[in-house]
Amino acid sequence: xxxxxxxxxxxxDEILSGRTRDSNLHHLAQELTRIGISLREARVVAxxxxxxxxxxRALAAAHAHVFTSGGIGPTHDDITxxxxxxxxxxxxGQRADAMAILAAHYDRAxxxxxxxxxxxxxxxxxxxLIENPISAAPGFTxxxxxxxxxxxDIFAAMLAGVLPTLTGGPPxxxxxxxxxxxxxxxxxxxGALAAEFPDLAxxxxxxxxxxxxxxxxxxxxxxxxxxxxxxxRLTRLFG
Amino acid sequence: xxxxxxxxxxxxDEILSGRTRDSNLHHLAQELTRIGISLREARVVAxxxxxxxxxxRALAAAHAHVFTSGGIGPTHDDITxxxxxxxxxxxxGQRADAMAILAAHYDRAxxxxxxxxxxxxxxxxxxxLIENPISAAPGFTxxxxxxxxxxxDIFAAMLAGVLPTLTGGPPxxxxxxxxxxxxxxxxxxxGALAAEFPDLAxxxxxxxxxxxxxxxxxxxxxxxxxxxxxxxRLTRLFG
Numbered sequence: 001x002x003x004x005x006x007x008x009x010x011x012x013d014e015i016l017s018g019r020t021r022d023s024n025l026h027h028l029a030q031e032l033t034r035i036g037i038s039l040r041e042a043r044v045v046a047x048x049x050x051x052x053x054x055x056x057r058a059l060a061a062a063h064a065h066v067f068t069s070g071g072i073g074p075t076h077d078d079i080t081x082x083x084x085x086x087x088x089x090x091x092x093g094q095r096a097d098a099m100a101i102l103a104a105h106y107d108r109a110x111x112x113x114x115x116x117x118x119x120x121x122x123x124x125x126x127x128x129l130i131e132n133p134i135s136a137a138p139g140f141t142x143x144x145x146x147x148x149x150x151x152x153d154i155f156a157a158m159l160a161g162v163l164p165t166l167t168g169g170p171p172x173x174x175x176x177x178x179x180x181x182x183x184x185x186x187x188x189x190x191g192a193l194a195a196e197f198p199d200l201a202x203x204x205x206x207x208x209x210x211x212x213x214x215x216x217x218x219x220x221x222x223x224x225x226x227x228x229x230x231x232x233r234l235t236r237l238f239g
Numbered sequence: 240x241x242x243x244x245x246x247x248x249x250x251x252d253e254i255l256s257g258r259t260r261d262s263n264l265h266h267l268a269q270e271l272t273r274i275g276i277s278l279r280e281a282r283v284v285a286x287x288x289x290x291x292x293x294x295x296r297a298l299a300a301a302h303a304h305v306f307t308s309g310g311i312g313p314t315h316d317d318i319t320x321x322x323x324x325x326x327x328x329x330x331x332g333q334r335a336d337a338m339a340i341l342a343a344h345y346d347r348a349x350x351x352x353x354x355x356x357x358x359x360x361x362x363x364x365x366x367x368l369i370e371n372p373i374s375a376a377p378g379f380t381x382x383x384x385x386x387x388x389x390x391x392d393i394f395a396a397m398l399a400g401v402l403p404t405l406t407g408g409p410p411x412x413x414x415x416x417x418x419x420x421x422x423x424x425x426x427x428x429x430g431a432l433a434a435e436f437p438d439l440a441x442x443x444x445x446x447x448x449x450x451x452x453x454x455x456x457x458x459x460x461x462x463x464x465x466x467x468x469x470x471x472r473l474t475r476l477f478g
Contacts, residue, residue, distance in 0.1 A: 013440060014457070015281075017411070017413065018266075019457065025283070029254070043283075076426070076441075077433075106423075116422075117423040174256065183312050184313040184355050187314040201252060203253055204316065218258065
């Protein structure tokens, strides 16, 4: 497996209380798959310093990349930048480059660049800023941790700026076959096929449509010839 | 804080590859909030034995309840039951009670109760079965770990059977105020108010509507009088 691995850390009480439905994980998963980075794990934690620090440390040690979402706004519950700095052992303060970006943004908008807004210039020493083309307040990359906003449009826009800077592996290919039979009917032969192709991932996803049971069979891997060979076998079995 | 805590473990390659969007976390979060159990953490892992075992152990040790979703079907990638048994140090095999439920189900449906379907009767020793009113294959509770299906309708139906067996704390109350001002404008006073009410959780959630910035301010806690008192102050500040 030559694909770099990644993890996501979703930060926010609002996800765990059920107030808000996270959608950034799904978007990140699709984008990383496209560029050949393998998302292996995700965690959701509350706006709690110790929980963020522990999760960042665990994920950054285990994966090539960690992407965080949420907690970089101007309010008292926005503590991600400080927690990530603590997790990575970096100093943090209001940085001149981030201050300049924010000052220019609020000047253009005719809004006061007050103390709360200046908090968004808190960036760890040694971090590289991530551009926020929507609301200006930057994210940052510190070591292998990419810190992005939680609002979905902004998360996506910031991620689009980060992805071209990353080196992926071969694209993670996926082919699927829709079968009008229940999982329990195809499981035996499908499992035997999966055992013949240990270099591929094979999954089955049941559905019910108009009262009838069906299954989507999915084959994933990085070698196009192997994926094709397995798909041919699959189609002969169930097509 | 007298509310029991909980964690969720979402199991499935399809979530991490971006093929499927998880919706069970959001449903669980809302249901637990309603009965006064505090969801503190969630994790998503692939269909990988070691990853599931490590996550179950970590979450079961840290929380009163762990809810898992996914990986209890009949195919080779359905390994949750065995992984949870391993994590909790329990033996596992096809259990007579689960076999009887499944045999009756497939008999009614006129479908063969084959080896793949019999795999779904693999239940750890000492576990209590969780009823599946939709597709029969049961989940189970082993220690403080509740193992549920991943298909959203089935997850919800099984969860509805588990929740009445759990003891929650006082309901987690939530009140919110919608303010037509940006987060950066209200952050100072809102943060000061939050500091005055350390027993409550206060969060702010920005939105943009018709080009104008606004913020939803949310106050959460278990003492109705305290939540009301804070809401009164909040309304005077920004209402």
